Amino acid sequence: MIFQGRFADKVMVVTGAAQGIGAGVATRAAAEGASLVLVDRADLVTEVQQAIMATGGKAVSVQCDLETYEGAAQAVAAAIESFGRIDILINNVGGAIRMRPYAAFEPAQIDAEIRRSLMPTLYCCHAVLPIMQDQGAGTIVNVSSNATRGIRRVPYSAAKGGINGLTQALAMEYAESGIRVVATAPGGTQAPARRVPRNAEGDNEQERAWMAEAVEQVTSCAFMKRYGTLEEQIAPILFLASDEASYVTGSILPVAGGDIG
Known part of the structure; x- marks a missing residue:
């Protein structure tokens, strides 16, 4: 369901947008009126930009590595250069690289x-906060996970637990x-096969068993x-990003079919 004009006159930065x-x-968000800054280290992000622009939307793309602070600073600078402000930041970069028992x-x-699933959110929040402070307004939506309670991915779970703590502490401080x-905590999500694999080395037979x-x-x-x-993950993220959620802050919304993580 599209809410026409919900993000009219809003500039939204989306990381992991490829x-x-x-x-x-x-x-x-583009269909609902937002001007988009699409951030990813994969060049596939330009395809998303082109698709948005082909339907009359406004979008720029930025290729950078958000596992470095320089990448986060580059993304924020590009947004300001293109649109002059940042109203909404969606921190979406992350994902378990491997599945295995922690001792392995x-x-x-x-x-x-930790670099993959915590540092991009830490860095992007730090880079965008001065902009939002100067504006006197802004919304940050972090994409966490219900995997804070889960097996075969303890480092990823720890990274997402860090995002939960970051969300609550920043909400109080700012x-x-x-x-x-705010944050959502997605559970398992059906998605098309990844064009950029989570583990470039590939999984062996044992790792596939651990994944199962x-x-x-x-x-x-x-x-x-x-x-x-x-769609069941996208809708809650955009609700929290919108003015409809203006009295919601510091909250972590589980979107996991009843599993609160």
Whole structure:
């Protein structure tokens, strides 16, 4: 369902916008009137930009690595250069790289999971806050996960737990500046096959078995006993980003078929 004009005159930055939830959020927000800044390190993000513009939407794309602070600063600077302000930041970068028992993770793999699923959100929040403070308003929506309680992905779970803490602490600290900070906590989500794989090295047979165990745990813990759809994840994110949620801050909304994580 499209809410015409819901984001008219709003500038929205969406990270991880090349595919999946991020691309869906950006595309629907554009249809609802937002001017989009699409951020991803994959060049596929330009395809999302072109699709939005082909339907009359406003969008620019920025290729940068949000696992570095320089990347976050680059994204914010591009948004200001293009549109002069940032009303909404959707922090969507993240995703488990590997599935395995925690004792089987190598130290470098633990570090990689934290860099992937925590640091982009930390960096982007830090980079955007001065802009929103100067404006006296702004909304940050962090995409967390219900995997704070889950198996075979402990480093990812820890990263998402960090995002939950960040959401609540920032909401408290910056409410007087007119800035709302909220999050969704998606559960398992059906999506088209990733064009950029989560694990570039590929999974071996044992890792595929561990992945199957994680999928079974996610499905069995959901009251609805199924994965959600992309649309079922996109809609709550955009609700929290909108003025309809103007009295909601510091909240983490589980979107996981009854599993609160």
